Amino acid sequence: MxxxxxxxxxxxxxxxxxxxxxxxxxxxxxxxxxxxxxxxxxxxxxxxxxxxxxxxxxxxxxxxxxxxxxxxxxxxxxxxxxxxxxxxxxxxxxxxxxxxAEHDLLEMIRCHHNRSAPHAMPMHTVKSLLWQILHGINYLHKNWIIHRDLKPSNILVTGLDKPPNERGCVKIADFGLARLFQSPLRPLTDVDAVVVTIWYRAPELLLGAKHYTKAIDLWAIGCIFAELVTSKPLFQGQEKERKGDDRNPFQSDQIDKIFRILGKPSVERWPGVIDLPHWSQAQTWQNYPCILHDRVRGLAKGSSGYDLLTKLLEYDPDKRITAEDALKHPFFTEEPRPTHIAFVDPNIDPYKSRxxxxxxxxxxxxxxxxxxxxxxxxxxPMTRPMPQSAPLFSSAPPPFKRTRINDR
Structure with a gap:
């Protein structure tokens, strides 16, 4: 450097x-x-x-x-x-x-949840934030990058300190866990199995998958979508600490929280689940009915918004909707339409600064x-100005030269 x-x-x-x-x-x-x-x-x-x-x-x-x-x-x-x-x-x-950026989604959500008279985030704001997040993630995935740690605190939002046309704009942050993948798609194997904060961690990871794809980002976005609608996390499990050589312990409480809301997946619905290391423990658990519609009452069952949420929270990562397809979903063509300014009024910022x-x-x-x-x-100290951005990869990125620092 x-x-x-x-x-x-x-x-x-x-x-x-x-x-x-x-x-x-x-x-x-x-x-x-x-x-x-x-x-x-x-x-x-x-x-x-x-x-x-x-x-x-x-x-x-x-x-x-x-x-x-x-x-x-x-x-x-x-x-x-x-x-x-x-x-x-x-x-x-x-x-x-x-x-x-003046805000992050965590503080914006808390603003709605903590008020003496809590009220839902305006649907224009919810839809615009989700639409912008999907655009950012689609850009990353098109350029062979998985974020791997999407959560509300890592989604920043600009405030009134910016010009009017740049206010209420999502800025996806914290790329410390991000990594490249290849095309044709080859599942990633990770020495450090823990990626994504547990409340936003995809079921394939919770069940011990050592190979995973960009679909883990879409599950996290589904969790964030539900949280924007309800002002509280959808799956609030307790994380089990890693002990000794067990880098990926079975997060039984978190997977239980998911099963109790979405129902336990069947092998017919998710054929690959049978090969996951922790499925042998989870498959004996009680079957629960899906009660997702009861937990996200801001999205009527049968509505386009609820349909998109279920596609983001699809158990099988091979069937989970992609960011590109999510952006084409009818939810974003219905009123109120999303915009690049998430605030209802670009001249009024209803949220406290971080x-x-x-x-x-x-x-x-x-x-x-x-x-x-x-x-x-x-x-x-030594500093350098950032260079002009070079074009990103139009096909699978070339492998980085091996150094003593492992690019995992």
Whole structure:
């Protein structure tokens, strides 16, 4: 990786507060204080993902490598923009800088659920958000990429800080688990079997599949669709912790939650289920009737919206609807029609911004505390501007050159 400029991160971005935290590190909201040419510009904000500091000789996190490698090639209105990459040798941390979005679906859904008088999200908003998510995922799948971690907190939505025609726009984020697949389609095998947060994890994964396809993204979208309609997760199971060498324990509680709502699948309905490692345990369970229509009352049984939901939540991944076909579904041709602005009124943002936690001097060391100092000592970090996006693959992507970092 080449860097053609030397500049302190604090000279470009001033941290405002923390907006997220995960196993990889922290995410901050920051003020963009300079443009690429070094001139002052009107106030704008970015999201800065700081990966945990690395020890000398350890190299950069494979998760970060994967995210950079994919996002530098992606250019789509419904995919988050990676605008900068900075490697700070002083605090031995890698920073990925993204265009900022005021909201995520998790907070938007909570807004409807937590009110003293909860009310449903407007169908125009539901339909527009779903339509945009499907467009973004269709773009990824057309370019041989599976996201593998779709959930409401990873779906960002722009707010009133953007121009009117860019408000209420989905930005799919967090590509740390994303990976390439090939055509003709060959199922993926993963050494790390745990992909997708458990509430949004497809049944083939829950039943121990070591081979899977892009259909896992569509199941997650089905779960998100139901959550947009009802303002609460559809399948809320308890995750069983991995112990010892068991990388993929049977998530019995989560699969039970699914069976109780969709009914237990039969071998006739899903022939491949008989070959899944955990099916021998699940097949003896009680048969339940499908009560999905009772859980998503915002979609009338027999309506086009309910039909689309059932196609997204199809047990058999070979029969599950694709993103391309979902976009052609009659649900999106009926009123209210979806638009690229999810808000009912583009001049009114009915949702609170993502919460920003004040910086903690005891935890947020390094660049993040530069907001309270006039400068920093130490070595100058290296940065590079992102290159112009190259055309994506029109056929199956060539295999990446093997390195000591496993691209799984």
């Amino acid at each position: 080449f860097f053609n400029r030397k500049q302190r991160i604090s000279e470009k971005y001033a941290p405002v507060g923390k907006i997220g935290e995960g196993t990889y590190g922290l995410v901050y909201k920051a003020r963009n204080i300079q443009n690429q040419s070094g001139n002052s510009e009107a106030e704008s904000f970015v999201a800065v993902k700081k990966f945990k500091s690395f020890k000398s000789g350890d190299g950069i996190s494979p998760t970060a490598i994967r995210e950079i490698k994919l996002l530098r090639e992606l250019k789509n209105p419904y995919i988050v923009d990676l605008v900068d990459v900075m490697l700070d040798e002083a605090d031995k941390a890698l920073y990925l800088v993204f265009d900022y 919460p920003v936690t004040p910086l903690d001097p005891k935890k947020d060391i390094g660049w993040a505390m530069s907001a309270t100092t006039s400068g920093t000592n130490g070595q100058t």
